[in-house]
Amino acid sequence: MADAARPPLRLADARRRPGVAGVPSPCVGVCRMDAATGWCQGCWRTLDEIAGWGQADEARRLAIWAQIEARQELTT
Numbered sequence: 804m805a806d807a808a809r810p811p812l813r814l815a816d817a818r819r820r821p822g823v824a825g826v827p828s829p830c831v832g833v834c835r836m837d838a839a840t841g842w843c844q845g846c847w848r849t850l851d852e853i854a855g856w857g858q859a860d861e862a863r864r865l866a867i868w869a870q871i872e873a874r875q876e877l878t879t
Contacts, residue, residue: 826864
């Protein structure tokens with residue numbers, strides 16, 4: 804699913820993006836869902852996580868980031 808040449812998506816790195824305040828969105832502009840996993844190939848989120856991001860509080864956003872990082876570990 805993931806492009807092996809692409810570096811892992813990490814919250815610590817996303818927090819260093821210019822203009823980021825609070826918990827940053829994991830979106831990297833690669834919006835393609837993997838049919839086998841149900842995860843976006845760019846940000847590793849599910850459709851429910853993507854749809855709910857705008858209304859999610861900081862605790863929920865951090866939980867989503869934890870899931871993203873765990874999913875990447877499953878595929879390495």
